[in-house]
Amino acid sequence: MALILTLFLAGTVLVFIETFAVGGVFGVLGVAAYAWAVWESFSAYGALAAIFAGLLSVLLCAAAILVWIYVIPKTAIGKHLYLNTSESGTAPMPKFNDMVGRKGKALTLLAPSGKIEIDSMPFEAKSRVGHIDAGEAVVVVSANSFELIVEKS
Secondary structure, X not given: OHHHHHHHHHHHHHHHHHXXXXXXXXXXXXXXXHHHHHHHHHHHHOHHHHHHHHHHHHHHHHHHHHHHHHHHXXXXXXXXXXXXXXXXXXXXXXXXXXXXXXXXXXXXXXXXXXXXXXXXXXXXXXXXXXXXXXXXXXXXXXXXXXXXEEEEX
């Protein structure tokens, strides 16, 4: 009985560790400990005990995850582990639409994406049709919040 309880405890601790040391190893070891506890329960006490042990394994696994989600964030350690503030922001250049019609040159090969230069400022751009070689003149034909759409001029 002591082995079974130890395996349940070890499985729960390993699953709990898996919630912040993501990678799968601790979770797999925790589930293996639960499986071993179920097997030991079956060997020592029969099928009904194994079914009970299996259900207990599922409940303990869920409890470990729920503790991490709902309890830990409220502790002093959890307040340092979790982001408690929010950030707001905007696209890098919200006035990209104002650049439609401006001319520049390709700094890199646009195949279809690359960098262009307009008024000595580099920008991410995408070729609307085909490839544009570095050094070729380009014109901005459209824009979205994150890139300019260009074609050869």
